[in-house]
Amino acid sequence: MKVPFAKRLACRLLMVTAGLVSGQQVMAADEVNIYSNRQPFLIRPILDTFTRQTGIETNVVFTKTGVAERLKTEGANSPADLVLTVDIGRLQELVEADVVQPVESKVLDTNIPAQYRSKENLWFGLTLRVRNIYASKERTDIKAISYEDLSKPEWKGRVCTRSGKHQYNIALIASMIAHHGEAEAEKWLRGVKANLAQKPQGNDRAQVKAIKEGICDLALGNSYYYGVMLTDENQSEWARSANILFPNQDNRGAHVNISGVALTKAAPNKANAIKLMEFLSGELAQRMYSEQNYEYPVKPGVQPSGLVSSWGSFTADQISLDEIAKYREQAVKLVDKVDFDG
Amino acid sequence: MEAITAPDFDASTHHQADPVRWWRWLTCSLAVLVLIPLLSVLYLSFFPDENIWPHLINTVLPRYLTTTAWLMLGVGLLSTFFGLTSAWLVAHYRFPGRRIFSWALLLPFAVPAYVIAYVYTDLLEYSGTFQATLRALFGWSSPRDYWFPEIRSLGGAILMFSLVLYPYVYLTCRAALQEQSESLILASRSLGAGTLKTLFKVILPGVRPALAVGLALALMETLNDYGTVSYFAVQTLTAGLYDTWLNLSNLGGAAQIAGLMVGIALLLLYLERSSRRQVKTYQTGIKVRPLEPTRLSGKYAVAAATFCFLLILAGFLVPAGLLTYYAVLYFEQSWTNDFVEYALNSLKLSSLAALILIIVGTLLAYSQRIAPSKFNKTMVRLASVGYAMPGAVLAVGVIVPLGRFDNWFDGVAKAWFGTGTGLLLSGTVVAILYAYSARFLTVSLGSAESGLARITPTMDQAARTLGHGPWTSLRKIHLPLLRRSLLAAAIIVFVDCMKELPATLILRPFNFETLATFVYQYASDELLEQSALAALMIVIVGLLPVLLLNKASNNGQ
Numbered sequence: 001m002k003v004p005f006a007k008r009l010a011c012r013l014l015m016v017t018a019g020l021v022s023g024q025q026v027m028a029a030d031e032v033n034i035y036s037n038r039q040p041f042l043i044r045p046i047l048d049t050f051t052r053q054t055g056i057e058t059n060v061v062f063t064k065t066g067v068a069e070r071l072k073t074e075g076a077n078s079p080a081d082l083v084l085t086v087d088i089g090r091l092q093e094l095v096e097a098d099v100v101q102p103v104e105s106k107v108l109d110t111n112i113p114a115q116y117r118s119k120e121n122l123w124f125g126l127t128l129r130v131r132n133i134y135a136s137k138e139r140t141d142i143k144a145i146s147y148e149d150l151s152k153p154e155w156k157g158r159v160c161t162r163s164g165k166h167q168y169n170i171a172l173i174a175s176m177i178a179h180h181g182e183a184e185a186e187k188w189l190r191g192v193k194a195n196l197a198q199k200p201q202g203n204d205r206a207q208v209k210a211i212k213e214g215i216c217d218l219a220l221g222n223s224y225y226y227g228v229m230l231t232d233e234n235q236s237e238w239a240r241s242a243n244i245l246f247p248n249q250d251n252r253g254a255h256v257n258i259s260g261v262a263l264t265k266a267a268p269n270k271a272n273a274i275k276l277m278e279f280l281s282g283e284l285a286q287r288m289y290s291e292q293n294y295e296y297p298v299k300p301g302v303q304p305s306g307l308v309s310s311w312g313s314f315t316a317d318q319i320s321l322d323e324i325a326k327y328r329e330q331a332v333k334l335v336d337k338v339d340f341d342g
Numbered sequence: 343m344e345a346i347t348a349p350d351f352d353a354s355t356h357h358q359a360d361p362v363r364w365w366r367w368l369t370c371s372l373a374v375l376v377l378i379p380l381l382s383v384l385y386l387s388f389f390p391d392e393n394i395w396p397h398l399i400n401t402v403l404p405r406y407l408t409t410t411a412w413l414m415l416g417v418g419l420l421s422t423f424f425g426l427t428s429a430w431l432v433a434h435y436r437f438p439g440r441r442i443f444s445w446a447l448l449l450p451f452a453v454p455a456y457v458i459a460y461v462y463t464d465l466l467e468y469s470g471t472f473q474a475t476l477r478a479l480f481g482w483s484s485p486r487d488y489w490f491p492e493i494r495s496l497g498g499a500i501l502m503f504s505l506v507l508y509p510y511v512y513l514t515c516r517a518a519l520q521e522q523s524e525s526l527i528l529a530s531r532s533l534g535a536g537t538l539k540t541l542f543k544v545i546l547p548g549v550r551p552a553l554a555v556g557l558a559l560a561l562m563e564t565l566n567d568y569g570t571v572s573y574f575a576v577q578t579l580t581a582g583l584y585d586t587w588l589n590l591s592n593l594g595g596a597a598q599i600a601g602l603m604v605g606i607a608l609l610l611l612y613l614e615r616s617s618r619r620q621v622k623t624y625q626t627g628i629k630v631r632p633l634e635p636t637r638l639s640g641k642y643a644v645a646a647a648t649f650c651f652l653l654i655l656a657g658f659l660v661p662a663g664l665l666t667y668y669a670v671l672y673f674e675q676s677w678t679n680d681f682v683e684y685a686l687n688s689l690k691l692s693s694l695a696a697l698i699l700i701i702v703g704t705l706l707a708y709s710q711r712i713a714p715s716k717f718n719k720t721m722v723r724l725a726s727v728g729y730a731m732p733g734a735v736l737a738v739g740v741i742v743p744l745g746r747f748d749n750w751f752d753g754v755a756k757a758w759f760g761t762g763t764g765l766l767l768s769g770t771v772v773a774i775l776y777a778y779s780a781r782f783l784t785v786s787l788g789s790a791e792s793g794l795a796r797i798t799p800t801m802d803q804a805a806r807t808l809g810h811g812p813w814t815s816l817r818k819i820h821l822p823l824l825r826r827s828l829l830a831a832a833i834i835v836f837v838d839c840m841k842e843l844p845a846t847l848i849l850r851p852f853n854f855e856t857l858a859t860f861v862y863q864y865a866s867d868e869l870l871e872q873s874a875l876a877a878l879m880i881v882i883v884g885l886l887p888v889l890l891l892n893k894a895s896n897n898g899q
């Protein structure tokens with residue numbers, strides 16, 4: 001390498017760094033800064049609508065890990081206002097890390113039923129996702145089922161699920177512990193494991209695909225994936241091979257998890273951030289969540305999209321998510337103990 | 343002055359010339375800077391929320407450990423076989439297509455491991471094209487009618503990793519093989535040793551330091567991987583680490599597992615080094631005639647060409663082909679005008695990181711040569727195993743010290759000038775570059791060290807005798823001789839940064855996307871088709887500099 005070239009290169013690169021660093025300082029007056037566990041393509045359209053209505057810009061960092069750690073060390077100087085996330089476990093983590101603050105808002109209180117927000121108003125659910133059981137149309141003729149049924153011997157070698165360690169399954173297992181106690185839940189989980197058609201693998205959609213392929217007849221999966229698959233050219237035949245069932249309709253109701261939002265302790269744009277929270281819980285955003293992402297609105301009275309409604313109405317388990325969160329740790333260890341993924 | 347003759351010489355008891363002391367300080371401060379993220383993870387490991395080990399040992403730890411061991415063993419053997427064989431063929435023989443193979447063998451390197459895993463699963467699983475064709479051909483109708491190896495398995499993972507990681511071995515070994523003095527090989531042959539004997543007694547021992555560097559990189563990347571193994575449901579230590587961190591919210595416990603992984607890396611490096619302690623090979627200088635490759639003919643030529651082609655086919659052509667197919671099919675859904683910006687961000691970050699790391703790596707390696715000290719040696723050794731840690735954990739190791747520094751600085755500014763500075767470095771590109779430096783130092787350091795190790799100390803002495811100081815001899819003697827090794831390191835660092843995901847994801851500023859982070863929002867949901875276009879762009883943008891640098895390294899003979 002010639003020296004002058006190297007020098008020129010070094011100079012240019014230095015300038016580029018300077019540009020990168022200074023260019024990144026977000027300085028607009030009307031803005032909300034968001035750390036998001038949700039993929040940009042899922043939330044961008046809704047955030048853009050908010051910006052059009054209010055003139056408030058939204059800046060996003062999307063990451064699935066490290067949000068609590070980043071907020072904690074950034075401390076009072078953190079530029080972030082909101083955390084958007086899925087699963088009660090992630091929200092609970094923010095509370096434990098002491099990086100969020102309570103929000104007193106009439107709008108939020110009216111829009112979001114108490115069971116889907118924290119007692120101290122530290123986090124708020126925005127959408128609901130049911131943990132459904134998908135059943136093969138070809139090889140089963142059941143219309144009703146419960147989570148408890150998954151451990152019955154008649155389903156031996158016929159059940160599929162993703163890793164027991166996935167947050168959606170952890171929340172479901174935690175709810176089983178909450179309802180039946182740890183010993184019963186363990187017995188149940190061992191039963192489900194004994195019924196597995198294959199080692200837990202892939203995501204929720206892969207389980208429905210496995211039904212289509214004849215590998216298994218029952219699969220655990222979140223509700224919105226049914227919509228995602230039905231509207232995808234290549235995947236709709238997976239979805240059409242299975243019925244979507246809402247478990248435990250004869251007793252406590254189906255297990256429901258949430259996607260949610262929390263206001264950070266540092267929140268430099270607190271007023272704007274609360275505006276966005278209220279917008280997200282409002283009618284328009286709730287409709288969009290359902291139309292685009294096939295999630296269930298958290299706000300009572302908002303109709304889900306036509307496709308989502310067509311799966312029928314359901315009763316949700318009334319247990320509060322705060323309660324479920326208490327048993328997450330036990331659930332994680334239980335999965336190891338029964339070697340569910342092994 | 344006297345310190346240069348023997349690398350192990352400890353000059354601390356003697357009177358030291360100032361340059362030596364200066365170099366020691368330089369090494370020490372650079373090493374500490376790079377070590378900070380690693381040390382802060384170790385610091386975190388002292389504060390677990392709960393002691394996780396009893397639970398882990400009683401349940402899943404034995405499986406995590408054995409799976410990790412098998413995976414590393416498999417990847418180690420297979421990528422050595424792929425990489426060393428192809429490097430040896432290309433460096434020592436002439437056969438049809440050799441010129442093309444020489445750079446094309448690097449292509450698989452630009453494919454992220456999780457992407458190749460998705461691609462082969464898509465092709466080879468039950469519903470994939472391959473098995474569907476078989477079923478149509480033989481009239482089978484269900485999984486019970488025939489046996490087919492499960493791609494999502496330990497064996498599948500070993501194959502996937504080896505296919506995209508062998509270029510580490512290929513690149514470092516090829517550079518070493520080409521830098522090997524022809525006279526040494528001729529001497530061996532003239533003493534009556536046959537091809538095989540020359541290979542095992544002369545060529546391979548000379549390549550060993552480079553092989554160790556390449557292999558260490560491949561293995562550390564295997565050790566720190568999460569995406570591929572979790573997709574294949576292969577439970578390695580990272581599974582336990584993420585579980586402890588995210589599901590049990592026990593960052594300290596996760597940091598302990600990260601510490602265990604670093605320990606494994608250190609142990610492997612130590613074993614390799616101690617078994618090599620006696621072997622030292624030097625080349626004598628610039629004037630060595632370049633190695634003249636032997637012409638292969640007939641079936642040998644065909645076999646050599648086939649071997650190289652198959653590697654490129656499986657590691658690059660198949661994945662790139664399928665990605666292209668999906669990219670075209672899903673073009674409307676996947677194209678965005680912002681791609682140019684994402685690609686530029688990736689390019690800038692990766693080339694800056696490559697430049698920084700080449701400089702730091704060379705300085706550290708060179709100063710260990712001219713001003714060795716036991717303390718610095720340990721520091722440098724430690725600083726180069728950050729790669730064994732999963733990127734997300736290392737990112738936390740960057741967040742913590744940067745955040746503390748920023749807040750401290752803000753406090754000072756407030757006290758002295760009345761206005762704060764806010765967060766100066768956290769959430770900027772500096773944080774990402776810092777993480778890259780901590781993560782990939784081992785690449786440039788290893789290449790520089792193994793390159794320097796092949797330069798005989800008499801060269802340094804000659805330069806001293808002629809009155810050149812350390813800077814001048816570095817510029818005039820060592821750098822020209824290190825050119826190939828450093829270019830190889832630059833290529834590796836660049837492509838690694840292009841592919842780097844977990845640390846970039848956590849540390850980036852608002853609204854800042856690279857190609858890798860953009861791919862992730864789809865890939866994290868196993869949406870191969872939607873992520874194909876962006877993944878293909880990582881491969882292409884990653885390739886450009888690879889080809890350019892490779893050309894530069896070949897022309898400079």
